[in-house]
Amino acid sequence: xxxxxxxxxxxxxxxxxxxxxxxxxxxxxxxxxxxxxxxxxxxxxxxxxxxxxxxxxxxxxxxxxxxxxxxxxxxxxxxxxxxxxxxxxxxxxxxxxxxxxxxxxxxxxxxxx
Amino acid sequence: xxxxxxxxxxxxxxxxxxxxxxxxxxxxxxxxxxxxxxxxxxxxxxxxxxxxxxxxxxxxxxxxxxxxxxxxxxxxxxxxxxxxxxxxxxxxxxxxxxxxxxxxxxxxxxxx
Numbered sequence: 001x002x003x004x005x006x007x008x009x010x011x012x013x014x015x016x017x018x019x020x021x022x023x024x025x026x027x028x029x030x031x032x033x034x035x036x037x038x039x040x041x042x043x044x045x046x047x048x049x050x051x052x053x054x055x056x057x058x059x060x061x062x063x064x065x066x067x068x069x070x071x072x073x074x075x076x077x078x079x080x081x082x083x084x085x086x087x088x089x090x091x092x093x094x095x096x097x098x099x100x101x102x103x104x105x106x107x108x109x110x111x112x113x
Numbered sequence: 114x115x116x117x118x119x120x121x122x123x124x125x126x127x128x129x130x131x132x133x134x135x136x137x138x139x140x141x142x143x144x145x146x147x148x149x150x151x152x153x154x155x156x157x158x159x160x161x162x163x164x165x166x167x168x169x170x171x172x173x174x175x176x177x178x179x180x181x182x183x184x185x186x187x188x189x190x191x192x193x194x195x196x197x198x199x200x201x202x203x204x205x206x207x208x209x210x211x212x213x214x215x216x217x218x219x220x221x222x223x224x225x
Contacts, residue, residue: 006156031211042117042202042215043157050211058212090156100145100206102213104157 003027004105006091011110013078013085021076021108023091031094032074033102036060036087043090049074078110086112115140117205119216126193127224134188134219136203141181144206147213148177148188151200160201161188165208193223 004025013019025032031050035043045058049068063082068074078085091105116139126132136146145164149157161170161177163186169178176189186203200220204213 004156040217042217043204043213045212048212088154092157094211099162100211101159101162102147102204103159104149106156107154109154 004091004093004103006089006105006108008108009106011108013110013112015112016080018077018079019110021078021089021091021110023074023076023105024072025074025091025093025105026072027093027095027103028071029093029103030071030096032068033092033094034058034064034066034074034076035090035092037090037107038087046076046089085110115143115205115207115214117203117214117216119201119203119219121219122217123220123222125222125224128193128195130193130223132190132193132221134190134201134203134221136186136188136216138184138186138205138214140207141184142208143181144208146177146179146186146203146205148175148186149202149204151202151218157202190221193221195223195225197221197223 007022033048034046044060047066049055065077089108094102118137120135147162148160151157163170163179174191179186200218202218204215
């Protein structure tokens with residue numbers, strides 16, 4: 001099955017810890033994205049990558065870091081510098097070419113204890 | 114900076130009703146517009162994608178229209194069913210890059 005997988009589904013973190021959220025896709029998409037969703041709010045872009053070994057900050061990159069060493073993988077690290085990390089995190093990828101349709105993974109819910 | 118607004122924020126209708134969800138955007142220089150559905154605690158599912166040169170797209174009971182000059186899109190759902198209950202989000206992609214700007218969504222409840 002082609003698609004985007006995110007793991008884990010639920011993640012609990014103690015204050016002061018770094019955690020890494022996994023995102024993998026087998027759609028052969030070049031572009032990948034990380035969004036944060038808070039209750040009652042729209043999606044906010046954290047980081048995006050249009051090609052391997054390259055990525056750009058989105059609107060709320062502070063306290064987060066990413067890497068893009070492989071086309072299939074775009075992990076997100078939530079660092080201890082992120083002041084309010086409890087949220088629902090969504091990974092997405094975009095089909096190449098002129099169509100540019102974006103597809104999403106199932107999400108990871110991060111809770112800081 | 115592009116801003117996307119969805120009205121209403123919540124909508125409750127009886128089963129079988131036809132309904133319209135609205136999306137407006139401030140910058141008409143868009144590449145495309147995408148409608149998504151989100152069930153509670155889940156990711157987004159792409160419903161329809163309209164390119165800037167198109168006026169509408171249809172998929173089953175769903176029809177999305179785009180009026181780029183006025184900065185508006187509508188999602189029409191025919192003969193609504195309880196299974197249509199979800200949050201519907203619209204997002205626009207600007208001509209200058211690969212980013213989507215999202216609205217806050219319309220939470221739809223279809224009552225049996």
